[in-house]
Amino acid sequence: MSNFRLKKIPNLAGVGLKAQHYKTILQEKPKLGWFEVHPENYMGAGGPPHKYLTAIRELYPISLHGVGMSLGGPSERLDPEHLRLFKALKDRYEPWLISEHLAWSTHEGKFFNDLLPLPYTEETLNHLANHVDEMQSYMGKQVLIENPSAYLAYESSPYAETEFLDQLVKRTGCGLLLDVNNIFVSANNQGYDAYDYLDAYPVEHVEEIHLGGHSVELIEDDDLGIGKLLIDDHSSAVIDDVWDIYKKLIAKTGPKPSLIEWDGDIPEWPVLFNEAKIADGFMKKHVSTKVKS
Amino acid sequence: MASFKQIHKEFVAALLVPSAPIPKGLVALKKPNITSRFAVYRNNVIVGLIAALKSNFPICFALVGDEFFKALAVDFIRKNPPTSPMLFEYGDEFAFFISQYSPADQLPYLADIARLEIMWRNAYHAIDAKPLDIAKIQQIDAKEHSNLTFKTHPSAAILKSNWPIYSIWQGHEDNDMVDIDLEVKQAILICRPNVDVLIANIDPAACIFYSAIMNGRTLGNAYEKAIKQDQNFDFNYCFGQLFALGLITDIAAEN
Ligand SMILES: [Fe+2]
Numbered sequence: 001m002s003n004f005r006l007k008k009i010p011n012l013a014g015v016g017l018k019a020q021h022y023k024t025i026l027q028e029k030p031k032l033g034w035f036e037v038h039p040e041n042y043m044g045a046g047g048p049p050h051k052y053l054t055a056i057r058e059l060y061p062i063s064l065h066g067v068g069m070s071l072g073g074p075s076e077r078l079d080p081e082h083l084r085l086f087k088a089l090k091d092r093y094e095p096w097l098i099s100e101h102l103a104w105s106t107h108e109g110k111f112f113n114d115l116l117p118l119p120y121t122e123e124t125l126n127h128l129a130n131h132v133d134e135m136q137s138y139m140g141k142q143v144l145i146e147n148p149s150a151y152l153a154y155e156s157s158p159y160a161e162t163e164f165l166d167q168l169v170k171r172t173g174c175g176l177l178l179d180v181n182n183i184f185v186s187a188n189n190q191g192y193d194a195y196d197y198l199d200a201y202p203v204e205h206v207e208e209i210h211l212g213g214h215s216v217e218l219i220e221d222d223d224l225g226i227g228k229l230l231i232d233d234h235s236s237a238v239i240d241d242v243w244d245i246y247k248k249l250i251a252k253t254g255p256k257p258s259l260i261e262w263d264g265d266i267p268e269w270p271v272l273f274n275e276a277k278i279a280d281g282f283m284k285k286h287v288s289t290k291v292k293s
Numbered sequence: 294m295a296s297f298k299q300i301h302k303e304f305v306a307a308l309l310v311p312s313a314p315i316p317k318g319l320v321a322l323k324k325p326n327i328t329s330r331f332a333v334y335r336n337n338v339i340v341g342l343i344a345a346l347k348s349n350f351p352i353c354f355a356l357v358g359d360e361f362f363k364a365l366a367v368d369f370i371r372k373n374p375p376t377s378p379m380l381f382e383y384g385d386e387f388a389f390f391i392s393q394y395s396p397a398d399q400l401p402y403l404a405d406i407a408r409l410e411i412m413w414r415n416a417y418h419a420i421d422a423k424p425l426d427i428a429k430i431q432q433i434d435a436k437e438h439s440n441l442t443f444k445t446h447p448s449a450a451i452l453k454s455n456w457p458i459y460s461i462w463q464g465h466e467d468n469d470m471v472d473i474d475l476e477v478k479q480a481i482l483i484c485r486p487n488v489d490v491l492i493a494n495i496d497p498a499a500c501i502f503y504s505a506i507m508n509g510r511t512l513g514n515a516y517e518k519a520i521k522q523d524q525n526f527d528f529n530y531c532f533g534q535l536f537a538l539g540l541i542t543d544i545a546a547e548n
Contacts, residue, residue: 040378044418045447048488068378074301082378107305111375113345114337116304119318123297151333152319154300189330219329231333 002094003054007061009034009096011255011283013276014063016262022052024269026059032276034061034096036259040068043085053093063097063208063257064089065177068111071131071145072104072118078131079106083138090139097208097257099144099177100135102128102165119154120164125171132172144207146177149185149214149232161186162200169205176202179210180245181238181261185230194245203252211238211246211279212261235264237275247282255283307331308338309371342370345380350387350410352465353403365394381418385411402456402475409458409481412450413492416485419448424486424539433544439513443506443535444543448485451495451504454478459494486539493538498523499531506535509545 012033017025025035035056042049056062066086069078090098103115118124136143145168147161159167165176178201187194213236219229238246238260250256260275303316315331343366347354354362369390375383388407397403424446430438452458457477464470480500482493495503498519505515512532519526535541 041381043379044381046421047418047485049418050421051488074298085379104301105378107301109376110305111378111380112305112308112338113341113375113378113380114334116334117319119300121297127297151330152325152327155318155320217333219326229330229333 013279070106120157120159144175144177149182166202175207405454416448427536453480498526
């Protein structure tokens with residue numbers, strides 16, 4: 001059982017917890033709202049990962065952001081062993097939020113370590129809803145579902161992604177994690193307007209926001225000639241176009257727990273911390289303009 | 294449209310094999326370059342898994358270099374994709390794979406270095422346990438010592454090799470691989486009593502002694518086995534090492 005009391009994540013910025021930053025965080029105790037943790041990295045029995053996470057959890061609230069549950073996978077039930085290990089971490093560390101992805105990554109016992117796309121059909125919706133129900137009842141807690149970044153989509157998808165997520169909320173009572181960078185990446189890669197997506201998105205269910213960087217590749221598509229393909233690699237700072245969508249989003253939702261995801265080419269702590277302060281700045285500005293008007 | 298199960302099956306079939314046909318029904322824009330776009334998924338999967346192996350086998354990586362490691366990793370990944378999302382434990386079959394991998398014939402010690410790195414990782418993530426203070430033994434009447442048996446640390450393990458695995462590991466730590474005599478055979482003892490994983494170079498008699506202790510033999514019996522192997526077995530040193538390395542977590546008297 002847990003040594004921790006449940007600790008609320010404030011409507012402030014947080015960052016993804018990286019082993020490279022453990023010692024700095026414990027020494028400097030930076031003024032930061034919260035940390036997000038990939039549970040898959042803490043599923044070992046003991047050792048330094050748990051030692052550091054315990055020490056950090058004593059100072060900050062956390063969220064558990066799963067990348068391996070494969071909610072969109074084809075099997076009838078979720079992997080029982082993975083559920084058990086996830087729940088053990090939930091019990092041990094008392095996260096304020098738990099989240100997973102609208103995607104799949106496992107097939108017949110093989111793990112592909114990427115968030116793979118799904119067609120948005122009635123069949124998929126039923127399947128997803130069953131898996132989300134199963135995860136929520138096993139965890140005894142609401143799970144937030146995150147929109148994916150995509151390089152391709154399935155042609156026969158009668159549901160728009162935004163509508164699909166809204167249906168999933170209605171059927172399961174899950175919450176939503178809106179990744180603003182993923183909107184920008186998918187919109188570019190599939191030729192739609194990011195702001196149209198945001199207008200259609202059920203923002204009233206957003207409990208957490210993700211911000212991250214992406215990289216740019218050139219691609220030659222048959223109809224448009226050479227264009228940009230955006231790769232969601234979380235290896236750089238958030239760009240201005242993504243901050244603009246973020247500002248528009250918090251104008252609708254008000255301040256929300258907002259996470260900086262930086263998973264590759266991980267920078268020195270001050271660089272990451274500064275990104276979080278930018279998000280906090282936008283949220284503060286939003287509140288003060290609201291008070292004035 | 295294909296069923297949910299069929300969609301996954303087709304996608305996976307194309308994911309790890311670049312020459313396989315791309316699944317039907319995928320779109321983006323009006324006339325997209327499906328091949329280049331699908332390549333992003335293929336690339337994400339393979340690059341992510343190569344990075345996981347590189348992080349789990351840093352010494353193997355340093356020994357063979359970037360290009361060789363990539364080729365080795367890609368072959369391994371196609372044959373042994375991970376079976377769990379816990380990528381920190383990916384690569385249990387890597388040592389065996391290397392031992393069968395003919396391009397690595399020039400580096401006959403590479404498979405044992407992979408074994409060492411798997412054991413290092415197991416020790417790092419093993420369940421925590423508090424090592425016993427040697428003072429606890431000193432409180433017991435010396436006449437009883439030879440009858441004592443011990444509980445050993447969950448992270449403790451021994452690896453015997455026909456190659457100088459300790460020297461190679463040490464050379465990697467010190468960034469100095471120059472003077473390693475490949476004719477030397479070494480065995481190591483691994484333990485993580487607290488935060489750091491400790492590795493000790495152990496001679497054949499010490500190896501017998503520690504193995505016996507870990508197998509629940511009495512101290513007296515472990516000593517006898519070791520001295521049989523080597524008349525010059527240094528009992529006092531090895532007994533001290535049991536506690537210096539945090540190998541002992543409790544005393545369990547002989548039944
Ligand atoms: Fe995200």
